[in-house]
Amino acid sequence: MAAIEQHVEHEHGHASPQARLENLKFATWLYLASEVIIFTVLIATYVVFSLNNRDVVHEVHEKAGIMLVAFNTFLLLASSWAMVMGLRQLKLGNRQGLISWISLTALLGVIFVSLQYVEYRTLSDAGVVLFYSGGALSEFGMRFYAPTAFHGAHVIVGVLWALFIIWNARRGNYSATNYAGVEIFGLYWHFVDVVWIFLFTFIYLI
Amino acid sequence: MAAVTAPTLPGVAGEEPTRLHVSDYLRWSVDHKIIGVQYMATALFFFIFGGALAMLIRWELLTPAIDLMADGQAYNSLFSIHGTVMIFLWIIPMIAGLGNYLVPLMLGAKDMAFPWLNAFAFWLIPPAGMLMILGYFVGQTEAGWTSYPPLSTLFSGDGQTLWALSLHLLGISSILGSINFIVTIRNMRPAGMGYFQMPLFVWAVLATSIIVVMATPFLAGALTLLILDRVAGTAFFNPAQGGDVLLWQNVFWFYSHPAVYIMVLPAFGVISELLAVHSRKPVFGYRAIALSSMAIALVGFTVWAHHMFTSLTPELRIPFMITSMIIAVPTGIKVFSWLGTIWGGKIHFTSAMLFALSFLSMFVIGGISGVMLGSVPWDIHVHDTYFVVSHLHFVLFGGSVLAIYGGIYHWFPKITGRMLDERLGKIHFWITYPAFFLTFFPMHLAGMLGMPRRVAQYAPEFQTLNVIISIAAFVLGISTFILLYNIVWSLYHGEKASANPWRALTLEWATSSPPPSTNFIGDPVPFPNPYGYGTEAAYNYVESQNKKYGTVNPADYLPAEKSTAVTSE
Numbered sequence: 001m002a003a004i005e006q007h008v009e010h011e012h013g014h015a016s017p018q019a020r021l022e023n024l025k026f027a028t029w030l031y032l033a034s035e036v037i038i039f040t041v042l043i044a045t046y047v048v049f050s051l052n053n054r055d056v057v058h059e060v061h062e063k064a065g066i067m068l069v070a071f072n073t074f075l076l077l078a079s080s081w082a083m084v085m086g087l088r089q090l091k092l093g094n095r096q097g098l099i100s101w102i103s104l105t106a107l108l109g110v111i112f113v114s115l116q117y118v119e120y121r122t123l124s125d126a127g128v129v130l131f132y133s134g135g136a137l138s139e140f141g142m143r144f145y146a147p148t149a150f151h152g153a154h155v156i157v158g159v160l161w162a163l164f165i166i167w168n169a170r171r172g173n174y175s176a177t178n179y180a181g182v183e184i185f186g187l188y189w190h191f192v193d194v195v196w197i198f199l200f201t202f203i204y205l206i
Numbered sequence: 207m208a209a210v211t212a213p214t215l216p217g218v219a220g221e222e223p224t225r226l227h228v229s230d231y232l233r234w235s236v237d238h239k240i241i242g243v244q245y246m247a248t249a250l251f252f253f254i255f256g257g258a259l260a261m262l263i264r265w266e267l268l269t270p271a272i273d274l275m276a277d278g279q280a281y282n283s284l285f286s287i288h289g290t291v292m293i294f295l296w297i298i299p300m301i302a303g304l305g306n307y308l309v310p311l312m313l314g315a316k317d318m319a320f321p322w323l324n325a326f327a328f329w330l331i332p333p334a335g336m337l338m339i340l341g342y343f344v345g346q347t348e349a350g351w352t353s354y355p356p357l358s359t360l361f362s363g364d365g366q367t368l369w370a371l372s373l374h375l376l377g378i379s380s381i382l383g384s385i386n387f388i389v390t391i392r393n394m395r396p397a398g399m400g401y402f403q404m405p406l407f408v409w410a411v412l413a414t415s416i417i418v419v420m421a422t423p424f425l426a427g428a429l430t431l432l433i434l435d436r437v438a439g440t441a442f443f444n445p446a447q448g449g450d451v452l453l454w455q456n457v458f459w460f461y462s463h464p465a466v467y468i469m470v471l472p473a474f475g476v477i478s479e480l481l482a483v484h485s486r487k488p489v490f491g492y493r494a495i496a497l498s499s500m501a502i503a504l505v506g507f508t509v510w511a512h513h514m515f516t517s518l519t520p521e522l523r524i525p526f527m528i529t530s531m532i533i534a535v536p537t538g539i540k541v542f543s544w545l546g547t548i549w550g551g552k553i554h555f556t557s558a559m560l561f562a563l564s565f566l567s568m569f570v571i572g573g574i575s576g577v578m579l580g581s582v583p584w585d586i587h588v589h590d591t592y593f594v595v596s597h598l599h600f601v602l603f604g605g606s607v608l609a610i611y612g613g614i615y616h617w618f619p620k621i622t623g624r625m626l627d628e629r630l631g632k633i634h635f636w637i638t639y640p641a642f643f644l645t646f647f648p649m650h651l652a653g654m655l656g657m658p659r660r661v662a663q664y665a666p667e668f669q670t671l672n673v674i675i676s677i678a679a680f681v682l683g684i685s686t687f688i689l690l691y692n693i694v695w696s697l698y699h700g701e702k703a704s705a706n707p708w709r710a711l712t713l714e715w716a717t718s719s720p721p722p723s724t725n726f727i728g729d730p731v732p733f734p735n736p737y738g739y740g741t742e743a744a745y746n747y748v749e750s751q752n753k754k755y756g757t758v759n760p761a762d763y764l765p766a767e768k769s770t771a772v773t774s775e
């Protein structure tokens with residue numbers, strides 16, 4: 001039975017490597033398009049609330065301050081830059097460079113999530129909680145935590161993915177001509193970054 | 207599924223004949239043909255489950271009082287699960303199954319673009335289905351398939367949470383499956399097949415998959431919020447705690463109106479194939495049919511609030527009424543193209559063709575009642591009555607399910623290597639068709655007279671109508687077993703099918719029935735026009751497919767100069 005299974009697996013993974021990469025990249029774009037829509041629903045839920053409750057938003061902004069989040073935004077942008085640098089090093093044939101830069105990407109991602117946790121603690125101490133507990137602050141809370149935590153989960157997935165890339169690179173699976181795996185991770189990571197820019201703008205700036 | 211044997215094909219030395227046993231369908235496989243059958247078998251199981259619930263609904267409605275069910279709540283979960291199962295666990299997976307089996311074959315490809323992802327998407331469905339059934343037995347899934355808050359957040363119980371989790375899994379499954387379809391169709395067409403040489407079923411699957419990728423995430427977003435409300439104590443949908451009930455309605459219908467096309471566009475695709483093949487004529491208006499699918503996919507995103515005429519700000523009603531009227535136009539274009547296709551054709555009244563023709567008549571009724579509902583004054587009159595129930599069953603049963611029946615009769619020989627019994631097929635048809643009509647047409651009347659939907663108790667003056675509807679529904683339910691019996695009987699005793707029993711020109715027929723594990727021996731060359739029936743070239747091409755093994759090159763049969771000679775074909 002195992003033999004048949006392998007035979008089938010082999011036959012059906014048949015397309016040429018180049019065609020497979022084209023397929024993978026296109027599929028990643030489609031997947032990200034559907035992610036955009038889920039984020040849109042969550043962000044729209046927040047935006048409708050914030051337009052109708054300006055005073056609550058101002059109250060939270062005063063409590064939370066913007067410095068921590070601004071720094072966090074900077075970290076995420078830097079991680080995207082590290083990602084680009086890593087891919088460039090790989091294309092130049094420098095696999096060690098790839099590993100260093102992607103490690104930096106992952107590290108910045110971890111710091112981002114940790115600082116987000118610190119921010120959540122500050123906010124929940126100030127009364128901004130996820131579940132409804134009476135009062136306008138918790139009405140704000142659920143609409144704030146849903147999109148940002150969903151984004152945070154994406155960052156965590158991205159960090160794990162980066163570790164997987166590093167593990168693969170150490171085994172010598174990428175080269176100057178074989179970098180699609182890194183490129184597809186890059187698409188995802190930039191997407192996570194861009195979504196954060198929107199979240200930052202809508203939640204913290206407006 | 208019983209043993210299905212592919213013939214040994216000469217010319218491939220050392221290739222073992224693929225002997226598939228029922229156990230091959232019960233475990234992980236990355237072959238799109240096995241996955242397709244897995245989808246279809248799973249869907250048929252849920253069809254029977256959902257059908258049994260429908261029978262219980264009709265039994266309860268034989269009398270104006272609550273007598274079969276313990277109370278109104280038990281009745282609520284009955285119709286909630288019936289609706290959800292039929293839509294998300296029968297029609298959508300059944301169509302995904304047909305698409306999985308047929309799209310790579312129609313493209314002359316060896317498999318889908320991502321075989322592993324394909325299997326993964328399928329294997330999300332059985333656990334999701336189990337959660338749904340569990341939800342029914344846990345109880346308190348009482349908010350209907352639309353699950354409007356506050357019903358779905360404040361009043362219903364654990365069954366509702368399971369319902370939401372199940373739907374979330376099904377949504378992920380369909381998004382992954384559709385990404386796979388889009389990539390396959392865009393990147394894996396053979397040389398000689400541009401977009402406008404693709405079979406119309408493939409066009410329909412493409413349009414459907416685009417809708418799934420763009421619309422299903424809205425459902426995922428809404429369900430995420432609903433689950434948070436139910437388990438994490440948030441109040442997104444509870445107005446008393448600063449939530450908004452209309453948020454659910456807007457997001458849900460932004461998904462669910464396009465979802466109607468997710469269920470109906472592939473049915474359109476099936477019909478386009480069936481009508482052309484069984485009336486031996488080129489499709490009339492190929493481009494019109496192909497592009498109107500795309501038009502429907504786009505306009506489908508602008509009409510959602512016609513489900514909310516009674517809850518929406520009145521000023522918004524007119525714009526949504528206008529878009530709802532506009533979306534009838536591309537559908538009308540298709541209907542006229544189909545009529546043009548069979549007009550003057552040499553119609554073979556096979557079971558597949560009978561179901562395709564019944565689709566034409568019944569779907570048009572559903573379309574017209576849809577336009578009626580799209581106009582605000584009429585909608586407000588029949589809002590939440592049996593008129594709506596009638597409309598949606600004419601679209602989803604008279605549309606999707608009748609097309610699926612036709613598709614089963616048409617492609618069963620390709621999938622199993624045996625023909626379905628035509629005599630049983632005709633008996634199935636001649637019971638299903640009138641029983642369907644008598645079940646759902648009188649519901650229009652009940653609705654116009656004011657019978658509300660989703661109630662177990664109704665005014666005594668509606669009893670006559672309801673008894674007629676219930677009796678017809680029982681006959682309709684029984685008629686399904688003729689099909690199931692036919693499937694099981696034909697698997698063992700059906701007449702052996704040749705490679706191309708319906709003499710069709712699309713590529714899925716250019717290989718043995720059932721196809722070998724690699725689908726084709728060598729790379730198949732598509733016939734230049736997939737619907738070029740009635741020419742000598744087409745006649746000779748099809749003849750040779752049934753006479754020799756292996757793929758046939760159309761170039762051998764195409765005349766040097768374009769011939770328009772019409773043979774008896």
Ligand SMILES: [Cu+2]
Binds near residue numbers: 462509513
């Ligand atoms: Cu609609």
